[in-house]
Amino acid sequence: MSTKEWPLWEVFIRAKQGLNHKHVGSLHAADLQMAIENARDVYTRRMEGVSIWVVESKYVHASEPSEQEALFEPANDKIYRHPTFYNLPEELNHM
Amino acid sequence: MAESKDILIDYVLHLADNSMILGQRNAEWCGHGPVLEQDIALTNITLDLIGEARSLYQYAAELKGGDSTEDSMAFLRDVMQYRNTLLLEQKNTDWAYTITRQFFYDVFHYYLQEALVNSSDERLKEIAKKTIKESTYHLKWSSEWMIRLGDGTEISHLKMQNALNDLWEYSGEFFIPSATEIEMQSQGIGADLNALSVKWKSKVEEILNEATLNIPESSFQQKGGKTGLHSEHMGYILAEMQYLQRAYPGAEW
Amino acid sequence: MEIKLEEIFQEKIDQEIKIEPRDWMPEKYRKTLLRQISQHAHSEIVGMLPEGNWITRAPNLRRKVALLAKVQDEAGHGLYLYSAAETLGMSRDEMLEELHSGKAKYSSIFNYPTLTWADMGAIGWLVDGAAIMNQVPLCRTSYGPYARAMVRVCKEESFHQRQGYEIMLTLSKGTEAQKAMAQDALNRWWWPSIMMFGPNDDNSPNSAQSMKWKIKRFSNDELRQKFVDVTVAQTEILGLTIPDKDLKWNAERGHYDFGTINWDEFFQVVAGNGPCNKQRLKARVDAWENGAWVREAASAYAEKREAKVKNQIEAA
Numbered sequence: 001m002s003t004k005e006w007p008l009w010e011v012f013i014r015a016k017q018g019l020n021h022k023h024v025g026s027l028h029a030a031d032l033q034m035a036i037e038n039a040r041d042v043y044t045r046r047m048e049g050v051s052i053w054v055v056e057s058k059y060v061h062a063s064e065p066s067e068q069e070a071l072f073e074p075a076n077d078k079i080y081r082h083p084t085f086y087n088l089p090e091e092l093n094h095m
Numbered sequence: 096m097a098e099s100k101d102i103l104i105d106y107v108l109h110l111a112d113n114s115m116i117l118g119q120r121n122a123e124w125c126g127h128g129p130v131l132e133q134d135i136a137l138t139n140i141t142l143d144l145i146g147e148a149r150s151l152y153q154y155a156a157e158l159k160g161g162d163s164t165e166d167s168m169a170f171l172r173d174v175m176q177y178r179n180t181l182l183l184e185q186k187n188t189d190w191a192y193t194i195t196r197q198f199f200y201d202v203f204h205y206y207l208q209e210a211l212v213n214s215s216d217e218r219l220k221e222i223a224k225k226t227i228k229e230s231t232y233h234l235k236w237s238s239e240w241m242i243r244l245g246d247g248t249e250i251s252h253l254k255m256q257n258a259l260n261d262l263w264e265y266s267g268e269f270f271i272p273s274a275t276e277i278e279m280q281s282q283g284i285g286a287d288l289n290a291l292s293v294k295w296k297s298k299v300e301e302i303l304n305e306a307t308l309n310i311p312e313s314s315f316q317q318k319g320g321k322t323g324l325h326s327e328h329m330g331y332i333l334a335e336m337q338y339l340q341r342a343y344p345g346a347e348w
Numbered sequence: 349m350e351i352k353l354e355e356i357f358q359e360k361i362d363q364e365i366k367i368e369p370r371d372w373m374p375e376k377y378r379k380t381l382l383r384q385i386s387q388h389a390h391s392e393i394v395g396m397l398p399e400g401n402w403i404t405r406a407p408n409l410r411r412k413v414a415l416l417a418k419v420q421d422e423a424g425h426g427l428y429l430y431s432a433a434e435t436l437g438m439s440r441d442e443m444l445e446e447l448h449s450g451k452a453k454y455s456s457i458f459n460y461p462t463l464t465w466a467d468m469g470a471i472g473w474l475v476d477g478a479a480i481m482n483q484v485p486l487c488r489t490s491y492g493p494y495a496r497a498m499v500r501v502c503k504e505e506s507f508h509q510r511q512g513y514e515i516m517l518t519l520s521k522g523t524e525a526q527k528a529m530a531q532d533a534l535n536r537w538w539w540p541s542i543m544m545f546g547p548n549d550d551n552s553p554n555s556a557q558s559m560k561w562k563i564k565r566f567s568n569d570e571l572r573q574k575f576v577d578v579t580v581a582q583t584e585i586l587g588l589t590i591p592d593k594d595l596k597w598n599a600e601r602g603h604y605d606f607g608t609i610n611w612d613e614f615f616q617v618v619a620g621n622g623p624c625n626k627q628r629l630k631a632r633v634d635a636w637e638n639g640a641w642v643r644e645a646a647s648a649y650a651e652k653r654e655a656k657v658k659n660q661i662e663a664a
Contacts (some may be wrong), residue, residue: 004647004658006130008434025497026431028440030243033506037236038132041139042424047506056252063370074475119404122412125419125632126400129639131393131427138420142413166408190642246652247645254641319375338464339407346523348407348465348515 008057009035011042013049021053032056099282104158105275106285107167109321110207110219111151111180115169116170116184116329117200118144121193129190136236140197143229150222156204170340174330175323184320184328191244191251191258193258197261198237198302205230206294210286219284221296238302245306252307259303259309267316270295276321366492369435377561380438380554381491383452384563386410386443388658389429390454392422393447394628398462399471407465414511421508425501432493448633456614457540461623464518466526466533472512474534474541474579480505481575485543490562513582520586526601527587534583535591542606551611576604594603 006028012021024043029035035054043049063071079085088095100157132332152165161170167211169219183200187193211223244251271291272280279285303310339348353372360367367373398418403419406412430440446452457475462468484506486498519530545632546552546568558564566574576595583590596609 004644005439006643006647008431025428025500027427028130029132029642030643031650033239034132034650037239038136041136042132042427045135045139045420045424056389062370065368100572122403122416125403125416126393126396126423126424127635129635129642131423131430133642135420135423135427138416138423140418142420145409145413149413152409169409170407189638209639243649244642244645247649248460248641250641251648325596335404338405343523346407346526347518347521348411 009039009054010040010057010060011035012053012055013039013043014051015048016050021051024048026057029054042064100158102124102275102278103284104155105178106279107134107151107155107158107219108172108176108212109273109275111148111155111168112177112179112202113183113281113332114144114151115148116177116332117131117180117196118142118148118287119332120183120187121197123187124193124340130276137193140233140236143233144326147222147226147229151227154218154222163276166340170337172323174333177323177329177333178321179263180320181264181317181326182320184326184332185265186328189254191254192262194237194244195255195258195262197233199266199299199328201234201237202295202298203291205234206291206298207286210291213281214285215283224246241302241308242306245303245308255306256308259308263313264315266299268318268320271316272310273321350579353571358560361560362561363491363515366495368492371398377563378436379563381494381563382438384558385429385433385494385497386438386446387442387453387455389426389433390447391458392429392450393456394458394632395475396422396426396456398458398460398624399401399468401462402465402468405465406468411468411515418472418508418511421504424504428497428500429494432497434489434643435493444636447492448629448636450620450629453618454545456622457544458628459617459625459626460536460540463536463566464529464533465515466529467514467537468534469515469519469530470537472508472510473516473582474537474628476505476508476512476545477579478541478544478575480509481571485565485571488565492631516586516588520588525566530586531588534588538591539610539613540617542572542576543577543609543611545569547611574601576606580604 008026009032010026011024011028013024014021027035027038027042032054035056036052039052039054044052072090073083075081116142119145121137125134125138125141128137149165152168155164155168156163164274182196185196187191205227208223208227211219214220214223226319230315241255245255246252272288276285276288280287299309339346351543354374357367357371357373357377368376399415399422400419403412403415406415430443433443434440443452447454462471480502483498483502487495487502489495516530516533519526549555549567549569552568553568555564559567580590580595592607594605596605598605617625620626
């Protein structure tokens with residue numbers, strides 16, 4: 001008997017209040033309720049989280065690795081976006 | 096006075112044995128579950144149950160005094176001294192029986208904690224406050240499985256209805272009060288089993304209805320576990336569980 | 349084009365840049381990883397069985413919950429590893445099918461029986477000890493999802509070996525019968541444990557390529573030596589004897605010398621002739637087959653629910 005495999009879900013956990021949900025791994029579940037519970041049972045056994053997001057893996061869209069240069073390198077020379085680009089007098093202690 | 100302490104010990108052991116024996120049964124699943132995620136889920140429940148049993152055994156051991164410990168409570172009492180209900184010692188059989196047994200207990204266990212958080216016994220109250228969080232999740236988990244399997248495929252529906260029919264006669268013992276429970280209720284320590292029974296029935300009906308399962312018509316209910324009259328399973332459970340303590344008396348592990 | 353890509357790939361590896369699932373990778377890299385990660389996952393799952401045996405017989409409640417949590421962790425580790433392998437394009441069900449058909453391998457150590465409670469100590473101490481030795485370098489392995497899974501695994505494993513060693517320590521300080529039990533377990537688990545690092549380097553054909561791709565970072569023999577070196581001192585504290593008359597300190601090498609491993613036994617067990625190969629595989633296949641109706645029902649229910657929600661939306 002071949003059964004259809006339960007879909008794959010990506011799991012995101014908020015470690016504590018004030019932090020982002022962070023991707024921690026994936027798991028299989030038949031439906032979204034089960035996905036949240038499985039995530040609780042699998043990924044928070046050691047008090048790793050206070051909140052869970054699950055997304056069925058097929059709904060995650062990713063950028064193309066082959067476009068890595070075109071997408072991300074143009075940001076490299078925009079150093080004026082960083083505070084260290086600007087020269088300020090030393091006597092100015094905080095800014 | 097001594098007598099009233101004995102009654103309290105008997106009551107605490109009843110609560111402990113329930114969770115211990117179900118935990119022991121569930122533990123047999125570890126490594127054999129239908130899917131990895133659910134193997135882990137059931138073990139989490141098992142760990143909660145044994146954890147609760149430990150807190151209660153520790154309390155019973157303190158009440159008893161002498162050289163009693165949580166382990167002497169769990170490992171050195173024989174069948175007649177165990178106080179769990181018959182349901183909890185029934186075999187795992189398959190996932191349908193295991194889920195049904197768990198569900199019956201979870202409904203009872205949850206409403207019991209709801210009562211015990213108001214117990215006049217401070218220690219039981221504290222333990223119940225912790226346990227109710229766990230049993231809330233257990234009940235959610237097993238309710239969802241009842242519905243999923245009852246309303247899943249034809250095969251799963253049939254298997255669930257069979258398990259339900261077979262285990263039904265063990266579901267009522269929770270509410271047939273022992274002398275201990277009557278005394279504990281009158282002292283404000285234990286729960287009112289009549290009130291619990293009403294809540295249990297209504298919750299079970301709600302979930303079974305959603306699961307498209309039928310409540311068996313037979314109203315006969317087995318009893319005996321609370322006073323030590325167990326099924327034959329119990330001897331095997333304890334033989335396995337207590338083997339090392341019995342084979343090497345007094346050894347430290 | 350292919351050659352150029354392979355050069356870029358190797359450059360990334362040499363620069364310690366992790367490879368991620370959608371990056372280009374040589375087909376052989378993908379296959380090697382898939383084989384290694386799925387084997388690793390299978391080992392965790394089959395590895396639940398020899399210890400799972402003793403959960404219902406654990407001698408006290410503290411030991412019982414620790415063992416349960418440990419065996420449960422192994423299920424979790426299997427799950428993390430299957431997930432990592434799935435990013436390489438094979439589903440978990442396909443991997444399980446390979447396990448169940450006997451096509452895929454798992455660590456041979458789990459084909460030995462657990463006969464006494466001391467085996468829980470010996471497995472935690474020696475088998476998990478050897479596994480950790482293997483796994484810590486894998487936290488830096490070149491494939492991102494595998495490395496991340498291993499970081500999680502190693503973090504969680506840290507209690508496993510201590511759990512086992514504590515059992516051994518308690519037994520070795522216990523009654524004569526308990527001491528004998530501990531020594532017997534060491535006798536039986538020692539050689540299979542040091543076999544866990546795999547064949548000698550000159551007999552390990554895939555190692556060189558795996559090292560170049562930084563899937564592996566140390567050779568089998570290096571890791572085995574490291575394990576023997578640290579385990580000797582641990583054994584002395586227990587007052588037990590490692591069953592190897594050739595074991596002695598070699599000041600020149602700065603390592604312990606040890607006796608010849610019985611590789612015949614190793615290859616026999618790998619070939620399926622260990623004491624428990626058949627039982628272990630049967631237990632896994634049974635669990636899978638007995639669970640089929642459960643998995644199917646959950647899928648069917650999920651579909652029904654989805655259809656119902658859709659209908660409600662359309663009706664509204």
